[in-house]
Amino acid sequence: MRRKVIAGNWKMNNDLKETQNLISKLSSGLPLDNLNCDVIVCPPFTSLFEAHTLLKGTKIKLGAQNMYYESSGAFTGEISVAMLKSVGCEYVLLGHSERRTIFGETDELINNKIKKAISSGLKPIFCIGELLEEREAGITENIIEKQLKFGLKNISSEEIVNVIIAYEPVWAIGTGKTASPEQAEEVHKFIRSLINEKYGESISQNIIIQYGGSVNSKNAKELLFQKNIDGALIGGASLKADSFIEIIQAT
Ligand code: PGA
Numbered sequence: 001m002r003r004k005v006i007a008g009n010w011k012m013n014n015d016l017k018e019t020q021n022l023i024s025k026l027s028s029g030l031p032l033d034n035l036n037c038d039v040i041v042c043p044p045f046t047s048l049f050e051a052h053t054l055l056k057g058t059k060i061k062l063g064a065q066n067m068y069y070e071s072s073g074a075f076t077g078e079i080s081v082a083m084l085k086s087v088g089c090e091y092v093l094l095g096h097s098e099r100r101t102i103f104g105e106t107d108e109l110i111n112n113k114i115k116k117a118i119s120s121g122l123k124p125i126f127c128i129g130e131l132l133e134e135r136e137a138g139i140t141e142n143i144i145e146k147q148l149k150f151g152l153k154n155i156s157s158e159e160i161v162n163v164i165i166a167y168e169p170v171w172a173i174g175t176g177k178t179a180s181p182e183q184a185e186e187v188h189k190f191i192r193s194l195i196n197e198k199y200g201e202s203i204s205q206n207i208i209i210q211y212g213g214s215v216n217s218k219n220a221k222e223l224l225f226q227k228n229i230d231g232a233l234i235g236g237a238s239l240k241a242d243s244f245i246e247i248i249q250a251t
Contacts, residue, residue: 006038051088095110125233131170
């Protein structure tokens with residue numbers, strides 16, 4: 001049985017004060033010692049240290065939304081893995097569609113980041129997903145296959161066990177349009193079959209594949225009920241303690 005993983009991607013939201021408010025509501029609303037799923041929050045960089053301090057003693061884990069693959073040096077505006085680890089991060093979102101489309105991140109760059117994260121002890125949540133026109137053109141599987149192939153290039157069996165995959169159809173992100181549970185399940189099953197081809201049965205059965213894209217407290221249960229959906233990556237609905245807690249409870 002795979003344990004479900006619920007992650008909140010706060011994106012460019014919540015200053016320090018708002019971070020303190022949201023974390024305090026989350027930690028008082030969730031049982032401290034016994035959660036039936038793993039919970040991760042990914043605040044913006046400026047809130048990571050504060051979030052880490054406030055999350056001590058809770059079961060909620062911390063993730064960052066991005067990083068660079070070099071260790072240090074003249075990379076103005078970038079953040080290294082060591083910096084993220086020093087403020088308590090265990091996870092990092094990589095390959096998010098907003099990074100790909102707005103900031104022009106390529107599969108090759110994402111692959112370099114994934115390799116660096118794993119070798120330095122940070123667990124990547126590796127996001128993949130097709131655009132609306134790609135789904136309409138019937139090439140969803142080709143896109144998913146390509147993103148997985150290049151994103152996971154030269155990632156060994158020992159390394160892949162540290163990776164969470166998040167399937168996020170781009171047309172469902174922040175739009176209120178969720179993939180139907182059946183549509184999502186179909187792609188999740190396909191992703192698991194590709195992992196099976198590359199890494200074998202045992203790894204493919206254990207790897208966590210989250211769904212993301214307009215998940216909320218109303219649709220979460222049905223999505224999370226699907227055989228190959230092992231959790232959710234949540235944007236908008238993770239910004240309100242009540243809805244995030246309801247999604248966690250839906251597991
Ligand atoms: P959304 O975002 O839940 O607001 O659609 C999900 C994501 O981008 O990770």
